[in-house]
Amino acid sequence: MQTPIYYPKAEFIETDTGNKVSRRATISGPQNIILGGKTIISNGAIIRGDLKRAGPGHAVVISLGRYCLVGEGCVMRPPYKTYRGTFNYYPMKIGDFVHIGANTVVEAATVGNHVEIGKNCVIGKFTIIKDCAKIADNTIIPPNTVIPALTLFSGSPGHFIEDLPESTQEVVEARTKSYYTRFQAVER
Amino acid sequence: MTPTVLYHCPCLSSDPIPPPPNAPSSSYQFHPLHELFFCEECDAVRCNRCVSVEVSGYYCPNCLFEVPSASVRAEKNRCARNCFMCPCCRNTLSVVPSDPSDADDGRLLTGGLGVVGEPPFFLYCNYCRWDSAEVDVTFEKPTGLAAQLQRFEDSAPDSLEFERLKEHFEPFLRASSSSGHPQATHSHPAHINPITAAASSALARDIPGVVKYTPAPRGRRDKGPRDELSEYRSRVEVAGTKDTSNVDFVRRLEEVSQVAALSQRWTSSWTTPLRSSDLRPSRIPLRSKKTKRCSTCRHILIKPEQKAQSVRFKIKLVAANYLPAMSIAFPSPDLARQRAAGSRQTAAEDTSGASGLQAGGTYPFQLALTNPLYDPIKVRLKAEPQVPPPSFTAPAGGSPEKAKRPPFVVRLPRPESEIPVAAFAEAWEYEDDEDMFGGDDDELGLERERGGGGGKGKGIGVIERRANVTVVGGEVVIGRDAKGSIKFNMLVSYTYRSDDPLADEEFTFYTVVDLGVIIPRVGVESITSD
């Protein structure tokens, strides 16, 4: 019943922890990026680990949990602001079981666990998305928005549409795990 | 489109049989499995339409502060911290000082960082660029804004009028509730007539839960506490010059957006002005966590944890933990071709028979049954026969038998054949699911059956059994002239072990299966008739 999603084996790099990163994705500053394991970075995605707080050494800029999906053409860019005269980037933390649809731009500060973000969305700077929330396709979330747990947001600007079912956590977990299982390499 | 299986909730109806799948009422009675609840006490499915809901806690959706119910009333259901909503676009507003040079990227946080800068401060929308200075709402200090704004709200004429009305009715409400005749406040003696009475009792008979309309006894009508009520005089005379100024405003109107939309006037502003330029910002309305009860036996089905942002529940009785989950897919015939072509990261997700469901075709499908119980179950399936749509008239010269032919026929294992589904075991929930699906099943001691079952067609019956999943093959035969969608009601019964070792328990429910839309044949007739 699990319809496989095939990809040519050579197109993705698989890590020891089961992350699958497309060779066609742009991963800047990889030393500043953490992938939790079994996370998929699709073709054409851009992850800006290079945009870090000023200063020497490396710090975690973007961290993604387990069973995440960064869709095709997504841009993940850490949020920034000028505070008391100083410009700085701030880290972005994404939880486990988070799917981000194709061509979405994410500049959130934190995204909880079991979150679904649709395609063609803009998640503004310093947005906080709590657990089990869902952002519908084509939604624009302005900077500094807080999205409570178990709620669906949609629109431009995105606002509350409805409460999500109490079993959202189980449903999203099953769906994200199943997606990873279905995402299979095929030898050319 | 992927085929869907939705589950029926009879919603306390005495008639458990759902409407035919194409009836408009069907969509209101079927739900995705994960949205349904299960009451063990009543041994019945419940949905969001038939549970009773209570508030178990309030919180602000922006600062996520949990508000004790004692303060909710005084603060009028809105956040008393620094959370404000744009009256134009409903985005959250920021507090900004008058000197934007130091305004940190033009948007300051309402949160803990604190606001620096020169007074006066105002509220600014970083989405639509509305700012509160436009409506003369400014603040000398960037703190305690909610209290300042609530003073504005409370001094608005509408709010004052409402307070006066409440004061006016207070003694009446107190008197009527203590008089021991609560009915008196609910009945409307002015509307008594035989038609209302008849309609009301019919409604009470047909719809459980609707209280029968009982007018107050005639004798009481003239001397209820209602008569002790003095006449109410409003603060402001309604008839005034305002109307003519509105007429003037509308005459000079250039853009529709100059008029405030109803949603803006009634939900996003503390005043209800006609002009959008007069809209006032408001404090963000609180949201609530909810406890849900079975409306028949009052048992709790959903009880959330106290913490506002926790997604855990103290009680969560959901149907997915009782009823087998069902999903349907069409095996995609060109899978092998895709594999060979090694096409790019393309999902083989559109599996509606790969090329769609053509009229006149026969399509095999696979129905997966997943058992959530710790005991094995036996499932029986029965697809309700298709009734031809009433508009389906016999073509000229065609035999009446042909006219009565249903648009499609669904073949499943015979209704009396029992489909075994193994028990759910925690071990199968292991992180490494792919071991289960890709690995060697025999190692787990699982049986694997192929082609069993006993349907008449080839491939109808149990195709595969692994872990707590049994895959059943079925097929749909589509009539040559069929159109519309392939949607049918399916009765599902399953037996499970009960406390009584001699008799197994049985539970029965309806589902509606939607396999997709039929692609009509492009025949000679259809071309000429177009």
Ligand SMILES: [Zn+2]
């Ligand atoms: Zn119901």
Ligand SMILES: [Zn+2]
């Ligand atoms: Zn708040």
Ligand SMILES: [Zn+2]
């Ligand atoms: Zn706005």
Ligand SMILES: [Zn+2]
């Ligand atoms: Zn009950």
